[in-house]
Amino acid sequence: MNSYIILGAIVLGAIILLASLLAFVNKNYIRIPPNMAAVIFGRKKMIKNANGSTMEKGYRLVTGGGFFRIPILEEVEFMNLSNRTLKVTVKDAPNKDGVMTTVEGVANVKFASEKNILMVAVERFLGKSDDEVNQN
Numbered sequence: 658m659n660s661y662i663i664l665g666a667i668v669l670g671a672i673i674l675l676a677s678l679l680a681f682v683n684k685n686y687i688r689i690p691p692n693m694a695a696v697i698f699g700r701k702k703m704i705k706n707a708n709g710s711t712m713e714k715g716y717r718l719v720t721g722g723g724f725f726r727i728p729i730l731e732e733v734e735f736m737n738l739s740n741r742t743l744k745v746t747v748k749d750a751p752n753k754d755g756v757m758t759t760v761e762g763v764a765n766v767k768f769a770s771e772k773n774i775l776m777v778a779v780e781r782f783l784g785k786s787d788d789e790v791n792q793n
Contacts, residue, residue: 688723692739694770695719696779699731718779720770736783738775740767743791 689695698716705711726733747760768778782790 682725685726685728686723687726687733689719689721689735691721692737693720694736694738694768694775694779695724696734696736696783697724697726697731698734700727714776716779718772718775720772720775734783736768736779737787738768738770740765741787741791 687695696716696718701713701715702717703711703713720738743764743766745762745764747762749757750760752758768775
């Protein structure tokens with residue numbers, strides 16, 4: 658009878674350990690949609706530039722796919738890379754006849770997904786709301 662209790666305790670412990678491991682992996686594996694960029698910060702990372710040189714940064718970028726976050730050492734923030742529609746108004750613009758007019762238009766803009774260009778956008782816009790990004 659005691660052997661069944663010991664075997665049951667071992668099986669129960671293995672199930673609890675496996676469930677804990679799955680919960681840990683599920684919480685720390687970060688999935689990134691194609692229209693987002695994840696900025697992982699908290700550890701220094703060597704980053705390779707387009708010209709082949711390397712530099713040390715306090716963050717790294719991941720666009721699309723996923724990665725495993727190291728708990729306690731790393732934090733993650735997301736940046737929206739979707740297309741944005743901005744209204745543009747130019748007041749007192751002369752037309753071809755020299756008459757001052759007001760011109761209104763719409764511009765569709767998007768952050769480039771190339772890493773070097775995206776790093777500049779991250780340093781300027783990370784943590785800002787979509788309305789704040791659209792104003793700048």
